[in-house]
Amino acid sequence: MGDRRMRVLAIGDLHGCSLMLDDLLAWVAPVADDTVVTLGDYVDRGPDSRGVLDRLVRMKREGKRLVCLRGNHELMMLAARTGDRGASADWLGVGGLQTLGSYGRAPGRSGTLADVPAEHWEFLEYQLAPYFETPTHVFVHAGLSPGDALDEQDDAWLYWEFLPPAMRHVSGKTIVCGHTSQKGGVPKVVPGAVCVDTYAHGGGWLTCLDAATGRYWQVNVMGKRREGRVDYEE
DSSP states (O other): OOOSSSOOOEOOOOOOOOHHHHHHHHHHHOOOOEEEEEEEEOOOSSOOOOHHHHHHHHHHHHTTEEEEEEHHHHHHHHHHHOOOOHHHHIIIIIIIIHHHHHTSSSSSSOGGGGGGHHHHHHHHHHHBBBBEOSSSSEEESSSOOOOOOGOOOOOOOIIIIIOOOOOOOOOOEEEEESSSTTTTSSSSEEEEEOOOOOOOTTSSSSEEETTTTEEEEETTTTTTEEEEEEEOOO
């Protein structure tokens, strides 16, 4: 029958890779007692940001155990919506153009921010968390300031800082993060943390990590599968 314990499954940066998300979930096959934690950066760069958000919104509507964290690209998309020219230019330059393309009404025809459905804006603005904590792990998009409690973390650490050589948090818990793209396609382990952004949108792999065991599953744009295991460093 296999291992029926409750798993906490962390999925790295999606960046518009909706078909890879579908493939990964079909393979890992979360059951009702599993918790899926998506680590942010659902939009931009990849081809189907709309499809990624559709899938996550649907999973939440269906009552799945799904925790969606906020990434810096969600923050940039929301800032672009304010109409600030600088914020809009910044977002378009880091993948916003691809996001708008996914909302186009015909192939090859870009959409606009006005074409983004209200349920997607509601999801981006109100349904994303800064971090998720279990008895043994802390899940976050970018990282944590090692000496600060979770409720005292600065946005720069939560959403923007890249993975340092070590990131041991004062809680003693292992940090699971994304944001720092591992272009070699393999999760990066440093003392205190593991990064599972494995460059899905750029020809790498989309990773799902079983936080407790270190086992991970990966799929790529060609539909290939592979798996492995990380060894956490103390």
